[in-house]
Amino acid sequence: MAIAKAERLMNLALCLLGTRRPLSKRELRESIEAYLEAGSDDSFNRMFERDKDDLRELGLVIATVENLDGEVGYLARRDSNRLPPITLDAEEAAALGLAAKVWQQARLAGAASGALQKLRAAGLPEDVDPYEAHGALEPRIPVHEAAFEPLMLACRDRRPVLFDYRKASAVHPEPRHVEPWALECWRGHWYLAGFDRDRGAERVFRLSRITGRVRARGTGFTAPVPDVVTVRETVASWAGEIADGTALIRLRSGAGYPLRAKATGVRELGDGWDELEIPYGHGLDAWLVEFGPDVVVLEPAELRADVMDRLRAVAKG
Amino acid sequence: MAGKPVRQVNAIDQTRRMLSLVTYLRERPGARIADVARAFGITEDELVADLDLLPMCGTSFRGGDLLDIDTDGERIWWHNPAALGEEAAEPLRLAADEATALLVAARAVATLPGLREGDRQALLRATAKVETAAGETAGASSRLSVTFESEGGVFADVDRAISERRRLWIRYYSPARDEVTEREIDPIRLVSVGHTYVEAWCRRSEARRTFRLDRVAEIRILDEPSAPPEIELRDLSEALVQPAAEDPEVVVEVGPGGRWVAEYYPHDSADELPDGGLRITLRTPDPASLRRLALRLGRDGRIVSPPELADSARRAAAEALAAYETQPPAGAGQAGQCP
Numbered sequence: 221m222a223i224a225k226a227e228r229l230m231n232l233a234l235c236l237l238g239t240r241r242p243l244s245k246r247e248l249r250e251s252i253e254a255y256l257e258a259g260s261d262d263s264f265n266r267m268f269e270r271d272k273d274d275l276r277e278l279g280l281v282i283a284t285v286e287n288l289d290g291e292v293g294y295l296a297r298r299d300s301n302r303l304p305p306i307t308l309d310a311e312e313a314a315a316l317g318l319a320a321k322v323w324q325q326a327r328l329a330g331a332a333s334g335a336l337q338k339l340r341a342a343g344l345p346e347d348v349d350p351y352e353a354h355g356a357l358e359p360r361i362p363v364h365e366a367a368f369e370p371l372m373l374a375c376r377d378r379r380p381v382l383f384d385y386r387k388a389s390a391v392h393p394e395p396r397h398v399e400p401w402a403l404e405c406w407r408g409h410w411y412l413a414g415f416d417r418d419r420g421a422e423r424v425f426r427l428s429r430i431t432g433r434v435r436a437r438g439t440g441f442t443a444p445v446p447d448v449v450t451v452r453e454t455v456a457s458w459a460g461e462i463a464d465g466t467a468l469i470r471l472r473s474g475a476g477y478p479l480r481a482k483a484t485g486v487r488e489l490g491d492g493w494d495e496l497e498i499p500y501g502h503g504l505d506a507w508l509v510e511f512g513p514d515v516v517v518l519e520p521a522e523l524r525a526d527v528m529d530r531l532r533a534v535a536k537g
Numbered sequence: 538m539a540g541k542p543v544r545q546v547n548a549i550d551q552t553r554r555m556l557s558l559v560t561y562l563r564e565r566p567g568a569r570i571a572d573v574a575r576a577f578g579i580t581e582d583e584l585v586a587d588l589d590l591l592p593m594c595g596t597s598f599r600g601g602d603l604l605d606i607d608t609d610g611e612r613i614w615w616h617n618p619a620a621l622g623e624e625a626a627e628p629l630r631l632a633a634d635e636a637t638a639l640l641v642a643a644r645a646v647a648t649l650p651g652l653r654e655g656d657r658q659a660l661l662r663a664t665a666k667v668e669t670a671a672g673e674t675a676g677a678s679s680r681l682s683v684t685f686e687s688e689g690g691v692f693a694d695v696d697r698a699i700s701e702r703r704r705l706w707i708r709y710y711s712p713a714r715d716e717v718t719e720r721e722i723d724p725i726r727l728v729s730v731g732h733t734y735v736e737a738w739c740r741r742s743e744a745r746r747t748f749r750l751d752r753v754a755e756i757r758i759l760d761e762p763s764a765p766p767e768i769e770l771r772d773l774s775e776a777l778v779q780p781a782a783e784d785p786e787v788v789v790e791v792g793p794g795g796r797w798v799a800e801y802y803p804h805d806s807a808d809e810l811p812d813g814g815l816r817i818t819l820r821t822p823d824p825a826s827l828r829r830l831a832l833r834l835g836r837d838g839r840i841v842s843p844p845e846l847a848d849s850a851r852r853a854a855a856e857a858l859a860a861y862e863t864q865p866p867a868g869a870g871q872a873g874q875c876p
Contacts, residue, residue: 223593225548230555230594237625238596253593278553279632279674303628306670312663315656319643319663320578328638330550335635335667337553337577341560342628346576356699359646359729361683375680376633389794389837391813405683408731409800428800452684470864477710477717477754510829511715512853516864528861530835534854537839537847 228254232271233280237301242285242293278334303342313345318357325363328372362408365427370434371412375400378445380417382437383430393431398423399441404451413451415443422446424454463499468518471496475514505530554579555587555594556629559604563626567612588613595620636671637678640664645683649729651692687733688750694758695735695750699724704763705737708755709748713826717754722746723763726770738765784820787827787846791815791838798830798838814838828853 231252235243249255249264258264272282272294281300285293308316320336323329336344367383374381381400384393397417404411409426416423456462470493471479480486485497495518498504505526508515517524554577561576562568574584588608595603605616618626631639646652647660668675698705705724710717722737732749739746745768786805791798793813804819821827824846831840831850840847 224590226551226555227590227593229548229552230590233552233556234594234596234621234625238622274549274552277632277634278549278556279630279635281630298624298627301627301629303630304670304672306666308663308666309659311655311659312666315646315659316639316643316663316667317578318656319646319660320639322642322646323638326547327634328641330547330553331632331634332638332642333578334550334553334557335631335639337557337561338629338631338635339667340576341557346572356726357652357696357729358726359642359649359685361642361645362730372681376637376677386793386796388797389792391793402680402682404681406731407684407686451682475715477715478712478752481754506833506835509835509857510833512828512832513856513860514715515857516860518864518866521866524861524866528858530832531854531857531861533836534832534834534850535858537851 223254223257228252228267229271229274233275233296236275236280236282236294236296237298239295242283242287242295244287244291244293248294303338306339306342308339308344310345313339316344318359322359322361323363324360325368327369328361328363361405363405363410365410365430367412367427367430367434368403368410371400371403371427374434374436375403375412378441379439380437380441381434383434384432385425386429386431388429396423396425397437398425399443399445401445402449402451403427404455406452406455411451411455413449413454415441417442424451426455457502459503461501463501463504465500465520467498467500467504467520467523469496469498469508470494470516470518471511472514476511479508479511479515509534551587551590553632553635555591558587559591559621560626560628562606562613562615563618563621566618567614569612570608570610573613596622596625631667631671631674633674633677636667636675637681639667640671640675640678641681641683643667645685649685649692649733650687650689651696651733653693653696685729685733686731686751687729688753691750691753691756692727692733694756695724695727698758698763699726701758702763704740704759704761706757706759707748707753710752710754712752712829713823715829721759722748723765725765725768736770738768781820781822784822785824785843786818786820787824787843788841789817789819789827789830789834789838790841791817791834792836795834795837798834802830816841825849 231254232248235248235251245268248268255264255268258267276282280296282294282296283300285295287293316336316339320332323332371381380397382395382397385396386393398412399415399417400412401414404413409428412425412427414423466484473492473494479496479498483496483498487495489495500520500523505523508517508527509530517527558577561573570581570584574581577584585608588606591604591606593603602620604620607614643660643664647657647664695705705722706719707722708717708719721740723740724735724737726736728734728736732751734747734749736745736747789798790810791814796815799807799815799817802817802819804817806818808816810816824843827840827846828850831846832853840850
């Protein structure tokens, strides 16, 4: 049976952590059973390079040192790999325990558990069991978008990317070259903010509208990364959360609770209808149409016309 | 406890766990399997799999100093802790992804409106300590952020009712029927997935129901004790509303401007149409509730089936247009107001 990859990685990690002098590739190959069984030099070299990358991914700092004979050696120095002292009380431990289980994305869920386990090894208190203490509260960070992981890594490493993106009402997706800055999750959906090289300006993308693969494109950003990246404000304005006017509508008594909750003024007309003043932003027409015959827009005229337009389209079938 | 995502065995996750495990076990001879599994947030089976692998590991295979770790099924014994030098067993620094995953989640939870102030303060203190310990690797965590939405006042009342095991009275808005109804519910847990929901036993429908907090129009904590029946908690990692196989099927065809429907409605299939649109098949216990969707879509889509649903949307639109005839714009006279 082939030797499990975790066993091979663990042995490499322990060898590199346990040594005080750099170990050459040859020494490592002779010390680790999986490498002895690797067969050709080529397959060993490929395996060794991948394993070093994997260990770096989980946080190990591996130094590469050349000795007097020009031979390269490797070691994981204690001072660059040690967790600085950290003392957390039981409440803080419970809070982190709750935070560590909110990711629904495999890579980050694994990373969060890994962080908690490292803290546990460093003495994080256990008397309050974090997995039960907040049993009645379950925050979850959903990640359904395939583009999330490659974009997360590209944001982390500041690498430009290329992807096909279908704008809200576009027939075909278009390629976009983007220098990715930050990802933000709002109302359960992920958005990317970055510098759009084709348009020469900042843009926000919704991950669910990325089609196909996210590909790496070259290295290095050409535009400066702003200190503060605002994703949510942009998305909120798309969603019509930012109102720049007021609309006057009639609403059938008892209907349209969410409109009432947003209303800045309500007047009962006594004839089975109420008159409401509501904030008017992007997308209000589509929302009002949902209420069908229970809403009549009085003003502004353009909103009234938009809603009637939409109603005519539905009435025609 | 339900809701834990099922993860595939991942060599990187397992390696990092085993590295922490050796540090942890070195300090705790005779540790109990159940305690260690709980401390590490893994199942006992996962822990036993790690314990099967560790004796194959050491600082040098040739040197014969493999870790002599074994278990009698209850406790874990390490017979040669010296095989791993004290220095090699020190806790390891956090990787960039680890710091990011933990910090982004902690910051997100700390912003949950309605969270108990004590919990929020503990989260903020812990976040600051982890940032310090992570050092420069914490920097990349600013490139991810998550906001949970919640209604703070409603959240706090539900949280209190759960911890005091008391029943709740709510007035709740149902968008499907555009109506507000009164119910008594026995709350079970709060779930935040973008929006925040309370999962509860609804005394009116005698069934498990999920209520979105921003649709709670009014809430009161009752004196009666909450007594939800023992029900198995569902994994809410997918959709909160899972259609049942026996629910009627609805087919919607949308143009490019209606593709968002596939992002917001759980569906069985979404097939590309030649014009850049989609043909979406979904199931719902109450197709009439989709009249709103048909109205909203306007020229961006239409209901293909069931025909009754398409008809009801058409009728509602015609009725609405008729109301515009009789209700002229504000400030206008009664006559001559055809736009």
